[in-house]
Amino acid sequence: MKPYQQVAIVECGEPLVPIPLDLFAVESPHPYQLLGATYNGKTPYHLRQGVLNSLIQAQTQLQLKHPGWRIQIFDAYRPVAVQQFMVDYTFAQVVAAQMLNANSLIAPQQQDIWQQVYQIWALPSLDPLTPPPHSTGGAVDITLVDDTGKIVNMGSAIDELSPASHPDYFANSSLLTQQQYHNNRQLLCDVMHFAGFARHPGEWWHFCKGDQMWAWLSNNVNPASSVVARYGRVE
């Protein structure tokens, strides 16, 4: 269990609403649907109402600094079945990258690979007390596009299983290009913080508001507080 999963959830009942896709840039086709994930009549382009309002606020803040720039949505609502699909898919990817055979892994190899997978993915838990962040409608994976529609270079791809996913990976680089990646990540983080989101400590692209991770991160910033999550899993 990850530490944030111990945070209590007091579900507020706010609806999951469609993201107005004309307001944002959108990764298309959706990356997990492209890999074969099935949504059974649901779509990933949903968020809790309050989270959507905050995402719009973040983009407005971005455009004050950079007119014409937009937030690009990579992923938002994710049913637990899709979380399971992506975890299994990533496990298979790591096995293939290491030229291993999934059917002949010994236990320590399996453990090592699962450990890598769960470094960036949440457990696909069906327990209502420990929902995967995206299954609550309170988490979103995003990047930025500039006023010409070009993706702003963050120095590594979303969902990359590598140290470069760490938000501060380029923070102390002496190379100008890498300093720019860091500045771009910081810009994204600043506008999201402005709108009340928290960033995943290990992923430059993952932001949350109202879920267990957000509450846990808020309490870390201010140890005197005991914020609880207001979003549990939504079906």
Ligand SMILES: C[C@@H](N)C(=O)N[C@H](C)C(=O)O
């Ligand atoms: C891996 C990335 N897409 C992601 O969303 N990670 C978080 C931790 C999750 O699985 O909820």
Ligand SMILES: [Zn+2]
């Ligand atoms: Zn995410």
